Every structure is written in structure tokens, then in C-alpha cells.
Amino acid sequence: MLTVSVSGAWRRAASSDLRASSLPWDALQPLNHTGSACWRIAGRADRRAAAVPWARVPSQDIGRVGAWRNTRQQDRPADTVPWAWVPVRDAGLSSGWDQSILIADVRLRLIYNPKPARKDVGVAASHRRVNEFGPRYNAQTALEDSLYVPGSGALLFEFGGRPYFPSTSPQVFFDFRYVPATPVIQPTDMRTARVGWQSATRLNRSAWMPWGRARQVDGVLTDMPYVDYPGPVKPLPEPPPDPEILDTYMIANTVNLVVLPSRTPIEAKNVRVGLDADSFSWSFSADIFTQAALDLVRPDAEGAKTVELDINGWKWVLLVERYSRQLRFPAEAYSISGATRPQLLAAPYAPLRTSLNSAPINAAQAAEAELLNTGFVLVWQATDWTFPAGALSYQGQTAMQVIARLADTVGGVVRPARDTDLVEVVPRYPAPPWAWEDVDTPISRIIPPAMMTELGGEWTPQPAWNACYTSGTSHGCSMLVRRAGTAGDNPTPDVFEDWLTDQPANQARGIHELSKSGNIEIVSTTIPLFPFTDDHGVGLVLPAQLCRVPEPSGAWVGLCLSVDISAEGTGAVRVKQTIKLERHH
Known part of the structure; x- marks a missing residue:
């Protein structure tokens, strides 16, 4: 490192001084001499060399300038923020109530000057504990027990064993009075509303159901997704197809x-x-x-x-x-x-039986028990209910008598199969007559008037009942079944049945009794029996099926009561089907 120190006074330097002040160092190399500069006033030529001429920005820079234009439409969705609900995770940022305030935080006190008047002090109520378990306080008896009621004579006071007689102008006056103590509040319902701890009362012992084979009661599921109903879906019954109306029907009966x-x-x-x-x-x-x-x-x-x-x-x-x-x-x-x-299953083929249930059982299970080891199969489609222990008893009856009585208890009928060992228990009225015109009414057959060869009717009016009282005898419950929208002022004769042991049975029986009332017409009609494989005809009509008759004057619904098929003659016989329909007007 080279350090040079030069000192001198201010004066004009002589030319000789410049040489005397030169450093005794060796001559610099030529290449270094070119890099030295003397102090002098810059020439004008140096100014022109250092000047920067004014000129336009080269044209190639213009390409870097962004021109103004309309934003393309596809750029908008990337920048926009859609409106939406706040995500659920933001709820976790909310703070719950807790004991987060510490005693050290309560240090700031505000002093009002002047202090506000304490207006609410006079109405403030002090807190005292009530007397829950003490003796009952009666104000009247407490006053009688505590006060001394003097007689009509003068009061006599004794002081020191000698009677005291006040002077006419005493210096001391005595004031004797009794101020009763304020009693503590006592709850008035503390004793009557006391609830003791004990096991819950078993009220539904009669509703217990023994384990058995499950039955499907919801029909065929549609597998349709419902976001607000997670349970099974029971589809509406599909209406039967309309029969094909032709000018002539050619049926080769066999x-x-x-x-x-x-x-x-x-x-x-x-x-x-x-x-x-x-x-x-x-x-x-x-x-x-x-x-x-x-x-x-x-x-x-x-x-x-x-x-x-x-x-x-x-x-x-x-x-x-x-x-x-x-x-x-x-x-x-x-x-x-x-x-x-x-x-x-009936007499004289089936044996007589006597039975008494020792455990709760359902009506459908009781009917299936009658067919045990017989080879017959039962399909229960009527109302089911529960029998408590000892309620289902009978003596000297066949299996079919028991099943028929179970069905009749809730207004059902026994409908046998034609060629198989199958027995169905179905309600006599699939729907009440006042609901036959509804959309969800299960219509089984459509009988057009064009297919009828005979038509007749019989008017059989019944009282317009609107209420029915049903009750069990030794078991079960009682119920007043009233038709909705009516006053229930015209009841049917009371129904008493030993096997009405549950609420669903009473309700079904009441609806059945009310369905037999009103203006009834028994319509008898004859139609052909179309072949089994013919999908364009009416087919076989069974009892307890609802049939729609689209007459020109207006369509109506009737309940099939009976069907009778006759094949007259030999060889090319004439086959006809006669049915009776119960029509309500």
C-alpha cells in the first residue's frame, strides 16, 4: 500500500516548482501515462463528446408497448370470484364462551363525577334461601300461638313480688307490642310434586312381538333417490290396462x-x-x-x-x-x-283344535301356525295386530274357522287360490267407498260397457252411518271410529269382539263397518271370460277387487262381491262370467 502526503501553502505554482515536487520514483510505464489526467478547464470539444443527442426511441421499442383494447370475454371467468356460501370450516374459527376473563383483567374502574343517583336500590330484592323441608307455616295459627289476648279487665304487673300500679303522671311509659318475624318462603308444591327415583313402568308389555319370519309390507321398491326421505318407497299401484274395444269378439271357448x-x-x-x-x-x-x-x-x-x-x-x-x-x-x-x-282345512277333513296362547303373538303368526305341517301357504295382506298372552283362545274349531275368524275381526276375507295350495287374507274393502275416486285407489279391473252382454241392478240402501264404537271384551281396548269431516252423530250398532285386542284392529273394523253404509246398489253384469293369455280383455274378476266401469253417463267404481263362471252345452260351449258389484252412490 502506497501513501502520499503533500502539503503546501496557497500560491501560484511556478513552473520550476512543478518539477521540484515531482516524486523521485521511476518513470511510469507508457501504458500508465495514458491513464493520467491533468486538471484544466475542459474544452468545448469535450462537451460535445459527452453530450447525449436528443432522438426518438428506436422503433423496435414500440413493439413493447401494450395497446389499449377490449378485454377478451374468456379472461373474465378466471378473474371473477363467484358468490357462494361460506365453507363450513370457517365455523371452526368461532370462539365459544368460557372462563377466559381473568381477575387481573378487571382492574379498570370508571369513576363518575358526579355519581349517578341510585334509583334502583329501593326496588332491589334481596336473595334468601327458601325453607324446603321445615314445618309448614300458617300465618293464622302462628299469630294465635304467639300473642296473648287479654281479657276485659285491667292488666296487673308484678315487680319483685308486689303488684305494680302506674301513677297518673309517670316519668316512664312502657309500650308492649309483638312484632312477628318474617317467615321464610316455603314452596307450596314441595311435598305434592315430589318425584321419587324408581324403575320405569313397563306399559307396552302387550305389544311385544316374538321373533319370526319377516314379511315385506312396503311392496316393490322403486329404487328412486329421495334426498329428504331415506326410508323405503312404496309405489302407487299401477292401473290395469284399458281393454281393447272391438266391434266383434271371436273367442274359441275350450x-x-x-x-x-x-x-x-x-x-x-x-x-x-x-x-x-x-x-x-x-x-x-x-x-x-x-x-x-x-x-x-x-x-x-x-x-x-x-x-x-x-x-x-x-x-x-x-x-x-x-x-x-x-x-x-x-x-x-x-x-x-x-x-x-x-x-x-275345514270340516269334515280338518280336525278340531283347542288353543290358548301363552305368549304375545300377531294375528298373521297365529294364522300361519294353523297351517303348520299342512302344505298350505298363507299370504296375509289385511291389518295385522297383537294378541297379549291369554287373549287368543278358541275351542273345538278347525284351522279354516280360526283363519276366517281372524280375517273377519278386522273386516277381511279369505280368498283361496284356484290351482295351488295358497290362501290369501285380504281386506274386503281395499279402500273405503268415499275414497274410491282418489288417484291412489287400487283398481284391479276395468270393465267397459261394450263387453257387457247383460246388466242389472238392485237398490239396497243402508243407513248413513258416520261413527262406529268397537271394543274388546276381556282383553284389548275400545275405540270410537268416526268418519273424517262428519259430526259422528249417527253411529252404527256397537261392535264387541273378543279378539279386538289392539288399536289397529279396532280402527280397521270400524272402517269396515262404516263402509257398509250409504246408498248401495248391487249391480249384476255378464261379460265373456277371455283366454288366460289374452292381454286385451278383462280376464277373471275376483271377489274383494275394485272394478271401474266407464259408462257414457260417468265412470264409477264397484267392489266385486262374487263371480260365477258357467260353460253351457257340450262341444263348442258358451262360456260367460257373471259378477256382482257393490256400487255406492
Whole structure:
């Protein structure tokens, strides 16, 4: 590192001084000499070299300037912020109430000068503890016990064993008074409303249901998503298809009667088969021609013979229970009659039983228990209810009698199958008559007037009942069932039934009794029995089914009470179906 120190006074330097003050150092290298500069006034030429000329910005810089133009539409969604609800996670930033204020924080006191007047001090109520468990205070008796009630004479005071008589002008006056103490408040309902700890009372012991096989009661699920209803969805019943209306109907009727299991054909005529709502099996009758045919079907020591009847594809499996014959020279006549297989559950085939339930049981379970080990299957579609222990009792009855009584208790009927060992228990009225015009009414058949060959009616009016009182006897409950929208001032005769042991049963029975009231017409009509595979006809109408009749004067709904099918003649027979409908006006 080189340090140079030069000092001197202010004066004009002589040219010789410049040389004397030169440093005794070796001459600089030529390349360093070029980098030295002397102090002097800059020439004008130096100014021009250092000056920066004014000029335009080169044209290439213009390309960097952004021109003004309208914003493209696609740029807007990227910059916009949509309105939306605050996310749920922001709720976690809220602070809850707690004991966060410390005693050290309460240090700031504001002194008012002048102090405000304490206006509310006079109305402030002091807090005292009430006397919950003390003796009951009675103001009247407490005053009588504490005060001395003097007599009519003068008071006599004794001081020091001698009587005291006040002077007429005493210096001291005595003032004797009694100030009762303010009693402590006592709750008035402390003793009467006291609740003790104990186990809850078991009120629903009769509603216990034993474990059994579950039954589907919601129908076929639609698998439709409902955001506000997580439960199963029961779809509305689909209305039956409208029959095809034609100018002429050509039906090739077929009637076949064979013996089972050999399937030997039997020639028969005047075949009739029918069912009504109060029967639990189809009835059957036919005429046969020869003794040989009678020997194939008449009952013997092994029991009743079984035959199969086929009418236009509709089949019935029947038991031949009775037969008759008339011989008159030169002609002979034979007839047979019987019923479908559910007749085996009644007398004289089924044994008599006596039973008493020892545990709570449902009506459907009780009916299924009657068919145990019989080969029959029960489908319960009527109202179900519970029997408490000891409520379901009967003596000397067959299985079908018990099932029919269970169905009749809630206004149901027993509807047997035609060719299988199946028994259905359905309500006689699928819907109350006043609701037959609703959209969700389960209509089973549509009978157009164009298909009717006969039509008749019978007017059978009934009282306009609007209320029904139902009750059990030794078990169960009682209920007044009133039709909605009415005063309930015209009740039916009271219904007392031993097996009305639960509220659903009472309600169903009351609705059934009210459904039999009003202006009723029994309509009888005859229509063809279309083949089983024909989807354009009416088909077979069963009891307890609702049928819609679209008459030109107005469509109406009727309840099927009975159906009767007849095949008259031999060979190319005429088959017709006669049904009775209950119509409410």
C-alpha cells in the first residue's frame, strides 16, 4: 500500500516548482501515462463528446408497448370470484364462551363525577334461601300461638313480688307490642310434586312381538333417490290396462275336465265354478254322461278324488265331494260337485283344535301356525295386530274357522287360490267407498260397457252411518271410529269382539263397518271370460277387487262381491262370467 502526503501553502505554482515536487520514483510505464489526467478547464470539444443527442426511441421499442383494447370475454371467468356460501370450516374459527376473563383483567374502574343517583336500590330484592323441608307455616295459627289476648279487665304487673300500679303522671311509659318475624318462603308444591327415583313402568308389555319370519309390507321398491326421505318407497299401484274395444269378439271357448293324477279326460256339460267374498273355497258342479265316468271321480274309502278344470286357459284343481245319479229308462243322468283344495282345512277333513296362547303373538303368526305341517301357504295382506298372552283362545274349531275368524275381526276375507295350495287374507274393502275416486285407489279391473252382454241392478240402501264404537271384551281396548269431516252423530250398532285386542284392529273394523253404509246398489253384469293369455280383455274378476266401469253417463267404481263362471252345452260351449258389484252412490 502506497501513501502520499503533500502539503503546501496557497500560491501560484511556478513552473520550476512543478518539477521540484515531482516524486523521485521511476518513470511510469507508457501504458500508465495514458491513464493520467491533468486538471484544466475542459474544452468545448469535450462537451460535445459527452453530450447525449436528443432522438426518438428506436422503433423496435414500440413493439413493447401494450395497446389499449377490449378485454377478451374468456379472461373474465378466471378473474371473477363467484358468490357462494361460506365453507363450513370457517365455523371452526368461532370462539365459544368460557372462563377466559381473568381477575387481573378487571382492574379498570370508571369513576363518575358526579355519581349517578341510585334509583334502583329501593326496588332491589334481596336473595334468601327458601325453607324446603321445615314445618309448614300458617300465618293464622302462628299469630294465635304467639300473642296473648287479654281479657276485659285491667292488666296487673308484678315487680319483685308486689303488684305494680302506674301513677297518673309517670316519668316512664312502657309500650308492649309483638312484632312477628318474617317467615321464610316455603314452596307450596314441595311435598305434592315430589318425584321419587324408581324403575320405569313397563306399559307396552302387550305389544311385544316374538321373533319370526319377516314379511315385506312396503311392496316393490322403486329404487328412486329421495334426498329428504331415506326410508323405503312404496309405489302407487299401477292401473290395469284399458281393454281393447272391438266391434266383434271371436273367442274359441275350450272346456276340459281331467282326473288327476292320471289326467284321464271326462266328458262333461253344464260346468259351473264360482266364488263369493264370504267363502274360503271355489264351488264346482258339472253333469257327466256315463257310469264309467262317474266311477273315475266319485269318492271312495280313500277319500275324495281330484280333478282339474280348464276353461279358456284358467285352471282349477277341485275335490269331488258329492255325486248324484238319476236312472230313468231309457236315459241316465249323473252330476258331481265339489270345491277347491282349501276345503281340506275345514270340516269334515280338518280336525278340531283347542288353543290358548301363552305368549304375545300377531294375528298373521297365529294364522300361519294353523297351517303348520299342512302344505298350505298363507299370504296375509289385511291389518295385522297383537294378541297379549291369554287373549287368543278358541275351542273345538278347525284351522279354516280360526283363519276366517281372524280375517273377519278386522273386516277381511279369505280368498283361496284356484290351482295351488295358497290362501290369501285380504281386506274386503281395499279402500273405503268415499275414497274410491282418489288417484291412489287400487283398481284391479276395468270393465267397459261394450263387453257387457247383460246388466242389472238392485237398490239396497243402508243407513248413513258416520261413527262406529268397537271394543274388546276381556282383553284389548275400545275405540270410537268416526268418519273424517262428519259430526259422528249417527253411529252404527256397537261392535264387541273378543279378539279386538289392539288399536289397529279396532280402527280397521270400524272402517269396515262404516263402509257398509250409504246408498248401495248391487249391480249384476255378464261379460265373456277371455283366454288366460289374452292381454286385451278383462280376464277373471275376483271377489274383494275394485272394478271401474266407464259408462257414457260417468265412470264409477264397484267392489266385486262374487263371480260365477258357467260353460253351457257340450262341444263348442258358451262360456260367460257373471259378477256382482257393490256400487255406492
